[in-house]
Amino acid sequence: MTKIKVLWLICFGIVGFFLAFPFIYGGRDYEYIMHICITAFFYAILASSWSMLAGYGGQFSFGHMGFMGLGAYGTALFSHYFYLSPQPTGLCTEFAFGDKYFIIKNPIGVTSSTLTQDCLTKAIENWNGSVEVTPMPIILGILIGASLGALFGLLIGMLVLRLRAAYLALFTLGFSEILRATISAEIDITRGQAGIELPHLFENGVVLFGHEFTKTDKIPPYFVMFFLLLVCLAILAWLAQSRFGLFIRALREDEDAAAALGINIVRYKVLVFVITCTMAALAGAVQAHYIGIITPNNLMIMQMSLVVAMAVIGGLENFAAAAIGAIIIEFILELLRNSFVIGGVEIDMTIWRLVFFGVLLMVTLRFYRNGLITPIIHFFTRAHVAAETVAKRTRESSSNLIV
Amino acid sequence: MEFASIFWWTTLWLLFWGIVGSIGTRRIYLSKDLDTSNAVLMGSLIGASLGPIGLLILWLKTPEASKKFIILPSLLTVGILMTAFALADPENNCVSNSSFVLSQITNGLIIGIIYGLMALGLTLIFSILGVVSFSHGEFYMIGGMITYYVTVVWFPGIPPVLGIMIACVATFILGAVFERLFLTPMYDGRIERPVEYGILVTFGLAFTLMYFVQAVAGSNPVKAKRFFDFPRIRLPSKEDPWLIKTSRGNMELFDTISISNPRFIAAVISILVLLGLLFFLYKTWTGKALRAVSQDREAAAIAGINPHRMNMLAFAMGGMIAALSGATLVQAFSWLPHVGLIPAMRSFVIVVLGGLGSLPGAFFGGIIIGLVEAAGTGCVPDPQKASSYIPAYGMIVLTLTLLLRPTGLMGRRFASGTHGKL
Numbered sequence: 049m050t051k052i053k054v055l056w057l058i059c060f061g062i063v064g065f066f067l068a069f070p071f072i073y074g075g076r077d078y079e080y081i082m083h084i085c086i087t088a089f090f091y092a093i094l095a096s097s098w099s100m101l102a103g104y105g106g107q108f109s110f111g112h113m114g115f116m117g118l119g120a121y122g123t124a125l126f127s128h129y130f131y132l133s134p135q136p137t138g139l140c141t142e143f144a145f146g147d148k149y150f151i152i153k154n155p156i157g158v159t160s161s162t163l164t165q166d167c168l169t170k171a172i173e174n175w176n177g178s179v180e181v182t183p184m185p186i187i188l189g190i191l192i193g194a195s196l197g198a199l200f201g202l203l204i205g206m207l208v209l210r211l212r213a214a215y216l217a218l219f220t221l222g223f224s225e226i227l228r229a230t231i232s233a234e235i236d237i238t239r240g241q242a243g244i245e246l247p248h249l250f251e252n253g254v255v256l257f258g259h260e261f262t263k264t265d266k267i268p269p270y271f272v273m274f275f276l277l278l279v280c281l282a283i284l285a286w287l288a289q290s291r292f293g294l295f296i297r298a299l300r301e302d303e304d305a306a307a308a309l310g311i312n313i314v315r316y317k318v319l320v321f322v323i324t325c326t327m328a329a330l331a332g333a334v335q336a337h338y339i340g341i342i343t344p345n346n347l348m349i350m351q352m353s354l355v356v357a358m359a360v361i362g363g364l365e366n367f368a369a370a371a372i373g374a375i376i377i378e379f380i381l382e383l384l385r386n387s388f389v390i391g392g393v394e395i396d397m398t399i400w401r402l403v404f405f406g407v408l409l410m411v412t413l414r415f416y417r418n419g420l421i422t423p424i425i426h427f428f429t430r431a432h433v434a435a436e437t438v439a440k441r442t443r444e445s446s447s448n449l450i451v
Numbered sequence: 452m453e454f455a456s457i458f459w460w461t462t463l464w465l466l467f468w469g470i471v472g473s474i475g476t477r478r479i480y481l482s483k484d485l486d487t488s489n490a491v492l493m494g495s496l497i498g499a500s501l502g503p504i505g506l507l508i509l510w511l512k513t514p515e516a517s518k519k520f521i522i523l524p525s526l527l528t529v530g531i532l533m534t535a536f537a538l539a540d541p542e543n544n545c546v547s548n549s550s551f552v553l554s555q556i557t558n559g560l561i562i563g564i565i566y567g568l569m570a571l572g573l574t575l576i577f578s579i580l581g582v583v584s585f586s587h588g589e590f591y592m593i594g595g596m597i598t599y600y601v602t603v604v605w606f607p608g609i610p611p612v613l614g615i616m617i618a619c620v621a622t623f624i625l626g627a628v629f630e631r632l633f634l635t636p637m638y639d640g641r642i643e644r645p646v647e648y649g650i651l652v653t654f655g656l657a658f659t660l661m662y663f664v665q666a667v668a669g670s671n672p673v674k675a676k677r678f679f680d681f682p683r684i685r686l687p688s689k690e691d692p693w694l695i696k697t698s699r700g701n702m703e704l705f706d707t708i709s710i711s712n713p714r715f716i717a718a719v720i721s722i723l724v725l726l727g728l729l730f731f732l733y734k735t736w737t738g739k740a741l742r743a744v745s746q747d748r749e750a751a752a753i754a755g756i757n758p759h760r761m762n763m764l765a766f767a768m769g770g771m772i773a774a775l776s777g778a779t780l781v782q783a784f785s786w787l788p789h790v791g792l793i794p795a796m797r798s799f800v801i802v803v804l805g806g807l808g809s810l811p812g813a814f815f816g817g818i819i820i821g822l823v824e825a826a827g828t829g830c831v832p833d834p835q836k837a838s839s840y841i842p843a844y845g846m847i848v849l850t851l852t853l854l855l856r857p858t859g860l861m862g863r864r865f866a867s868g869t870h871g872k873l
Contacts, residue, residue, distance in 0.1 A: 410633060
């Protein structure tokens with residue numbers, strides 16, 4: 049049996065383990081562990097798509113969390129403000145849509161006296177329950193959120209990706225901060241720091257294999273997130289081994305050389321940026337529906353640094369390593385939550401664990417450039433042999449040039 | 452509210468002709484085989500300020516893009532925008548209240564000088580290492596934190612200058628140690644893509660420092676005392692209107708302009724440091740060596756300058772300058788572990804606006820951003836939203852810069868290494 053087959057076996061083993069996990073695990077903290085799993089998958093999507101952008105394409109975006117937030121807020125606002133009703137309300141902005149009426153709720157503030165004062169609630173009160181108002185389908189909201197991410201990715205990509213790497217990092221950092229500031233400031237529409245509530249992924253419950261799950265059960269969102277992760281990984285794997293992957297790796301190594309070989313470098317950079325931003329937005333939209341609330345703090349740069357740390361510690365230049373790294377780190381982060389006391393001084397681990405990960409991030413970057421998971425994968429694929437040869441050759445040739 | 456539409460329509464008109472100007476001018480200059488490097492900027496500005504007529508004349512005559520054709524239309528564009536705003540909202544404080552306007556401009560200038568100083572550190576690092584330091588905001592934050600701890604918690608009553616100096620020394624050492632430990636492999640080809648490594652590792656440092664300070668100092672806002680009280684002065688002493696009047700925390704000039712004490716002190720310190728820095732960079736051997744390395748690494752090495760040592764010096768000094776602006780501002784704003792983010796972004800904007808790697812560009816960029824932010828916070832009708840959108844004003848400037856003139860105001864196009872490339 050060759051090593052590559054072992055690698056495939058391990059892959060199937062991991063997937064199989066996660067498929068079976070919700071059914072075989074029976075601990076008392078079942079809900080909690082499941083929640084960590086779902087969050088870990090969410091971060092795995094972010095980290096692996098970010099590693100495609102940064103590791104393969106060489107484009108460093110610090111706005112990945114911003115795009116995640118775009119997706120989440122896109123679907124949140126969509127499900128919060130748009131409804132279908134068989135009868136006109138006469139109060140809201142509305143227009144005929146087939147035989148139904150498309151209703152746009154008016155934005156209201158967050159003060160407690162106005163919470164139930166929106167036009168739709170008033171209309172429902174007037175109808176006394178005679179009219180059934182349908183909210184928009186959640187899947188449509190998620191798609192809208194994802195396309196919002198794609199749209200902004202396209203705009204920012206076209207603006208900034210003509211320039212060198214540092215500009216993208218600068219601009220996206222600013223973009224996510226502006227987004228956060230906007231969402232916090234436009235209290236009327238987004239409810240600001242209070243956060244906006246979303247319907248659950250399966251608001252009316254769902255029947256799977258003859259078992260009925262309620263909206264708060266963890267198993268349906270677990271599988272939704274897990275399959276989303278698998279789909280994203282499959283797309284990334286296909287991209288990485290196709291001509292597209294070759295092109296973006298070529299332009300990472302040397303843009304001028306790639307352009308000279310006939311690659312439209314701006315187009316491919318924009319393309320990889322749009323694809324990864326869409327993935328981030330998609331993951332954000334699904335996660336927001338799972339959690340049920342989204343606040344502007346989810347977009348903060350600290351969250352972004354966590355994604356960067358996960359991708360780098362896992363292995364920046366291998367999306368699968370980044371995904372595995374994200375899952376492992378998410379679990380370690382949760383395990384390290386317990387504070388303890390040394391010599392009368394209480395160590396608040398909720399903060400210190402992040403310091404630890406910051407140091408680990410820098411040390412990994414400095415000494416294990418490929419991350420901690422990639423070498424294991426390379427052990428099986430023997431990719432390091434090729435890489436070492438290339439590195440040895442470049443070192444020899446460059447040592448002749450640079451004195 | 453019906454007047455507000457004037458403003459939006461004018462903005463739309465400016466935008467439309469600006470876009471037409473930028474695209475059309477580029478086409479026409481290309482077809483006539485002329486230099487397009489500044490033509491896009493000129494075309495969009497002339498389009499925005501003079502509309503179709505100006506563009507027609509420009510396209511028929513196709514003059515060389517000179518300073519005259521850029522500065523005049525840009526002033527005109529700003530003038531048109533301001534007139535439209537004044538017509539749209541005549542009740543607004545920044546239209547009707549001239550003393551408010553003067554105060555805002557003065558405060559904008561003052562804060563702009565401080566911003567410029569901080570951005571100077573970033574541009575110093577970039578021009579020598581070729582790395583955009585993403586930990587710049589954290590150096591700023593640490594500078595303020597150390598000054599707070601020294602002057603308020605550990606040694607109350609110590610002269611604040613000493614606190615600032617301790618903060619400077621500490622951050623200088625921190626920057627130097629970090630550079631030695633983590634940035635050295637960038638220089639000799641041990642890292643394949645040094646620019647990207649630099650971005651990531653400084654980002655990692657920012658992450659670590661932010662949480663480290665949060666773990667040590669907690670996340671409650673702190674604020675240092677005023678460093679220095681103004682003496683009570685009133686000149687001339689009896690007459691009204693006075694020329695200058697000070698109370699302990701505030702200073703009023705000409706009965707109209709009000710400047711708060713902490714900002715004034717911070718600006719004075721900034722100007723002193725700036726002068727010292729200019730002296731250092733242009734008159735001393737080390738400073739000249741630094742500038743030499745930023746211009747041409749290999750040539751500097753041949754002339755006997757050790758570029759690696761200059762890298763260390765530049766990173767440590769850049770961090771120290773950021774810390775210094777933090778140390779001077781800790782008396783003006785309340786301080787939190789993540790307070791550095793917005794100043795860091797502002798420095799990025801300033802540095803790109805002034806031209807990555809350009810020292811005078813950073814200074815003028817700082818003043819422009821200071822004025823833009825003052826105008827933004829003063830003129831946006833809803834004051835609460837105006838202050839939450841502070842980072843957005845800079846981003847608008849950044850977007851316009853990247854669209855119209857990615858090299859920045861004073862950017863060098865053909866510098867050594869990766870620095871001058873876009």
